[in-house]
Every structure is written in C-alpha cells, then in structure tokens.
Amino acid sequence: MWPVIWTAARTYAPYxxxxVAFxxxxxxxxxxxxxxxxxxxxVEEKxxxxxxxxxxxxxxxGKDLTQVTSLKEKLEFAPKAVLNRNRPEKS
Known part of the structure; x- marks a missing residue:
C-alpha cells in the first residue's frame, strides 16, 4: 500500500x-x-x-541683505588666469 501512497503523493504534490503553502x-x-x-x-517626504x-x-x-561685499574686494582674492602664469609681473 505504501508504494501506491508515495506514487500518488509524487504525482499530485504540486496540487x-x-x-497548503498559500x-x-x-x-x-x-x-x-x-x-x-x-x-x-x-508619510510624504520632501x-x-x-x-x-x-x-x-x-x-x-537672520541676515541683512543690503550689506553686500563690493566687487573690488572679491577681485582681490580671485586666482590669476592660467594664461598669465608665465608672464612676468608688471611693477
């Protein structure tokens, strides 16, 4: 009888x-x-x-937007152009 049960179990196992798993x-x-x-x-994230x-x-x-640094002050700290590196400085 066991061989018949095992054969049926193997045949109908997916069904x-x-x-059962569901x-x-x-x-x-x-x-x-x-x-x-x-x-x-x-929750919706930004x-x-x-x-x-x-x-x-x-x-x-918290800042006062009317106080702005002048362009002259900004230009002091600007790096020199790449093409002007090898030219001698004018005194």
Missing amino acids: ITFP VVGAVGYHLEWFIRGDPPQA SIVEQREERKLKELT
Missing part, C-alpha cells in the same frame, strides 16, 4: 503543496501584523530640492 503564508502574514500592530501610514530651498531660506532669515 497539494500550493494550497494558507500558511496568509496566516503568517496576518499573524505578523496582529503582533506588530497596524502598518504605519506612508524632495531634495525642497529641503535645499528651505535650508537656504532659513540661512537668509
């Missing part, structure tokens, strides 16, 4: 194991959420561009 998976899924609690709601804009606005809030 038996799929429903039921075990569904029970495990629901049991996990029962133990953990409700799934957290998805994009990188929006975060950057907010950070820049926060940096500007």
Whole structure:
C-alpha cells in the first residue's frame, strides 16, 4: 500500500503543496501584523530640492541683505588666469 501512497503523493504534490503553502503564508502574514500592530501610514517626504530651498531660506532669515561685499574686494582674492602664469609681473 505504501508504494501506491508515495506514487500518488509524487504525482499530485504540486496540487497539494500550493494550497497548503498559500494558507500558511496568509496566516503568517496576518499573524505578523496582529503582533506588530497596524502598518504605519506612508508619510510624504520632501524632495531634495525642497529641503535645499528651505535650508537656504532659513540661512537668509537672520541676515541683512543690503550689506553686500563690493566687487573690488572679491577681485582681490580671485586666482590669476592660467594664461598669465608665465608672464612676468608688471611693477
């Protein structure tokens, strides 16, 4: 009798194991959420561009925007042009 049972089990294994695996998976899924609690709601995150804009606005809030450095002061610290490196300095 055992050879007949083993042959039937081998022949019909996919038809038996799929429903069993489906039921075990569904029970495990629901049991996990029962133990953990409700799934957290998805929170919309701000994009990188929006975060950057907010950070820049926060940096500007405490500053006086009318006080700007002059262009002459900025040009002092500008590096010399690449083509002028080998030319002698004019005194």
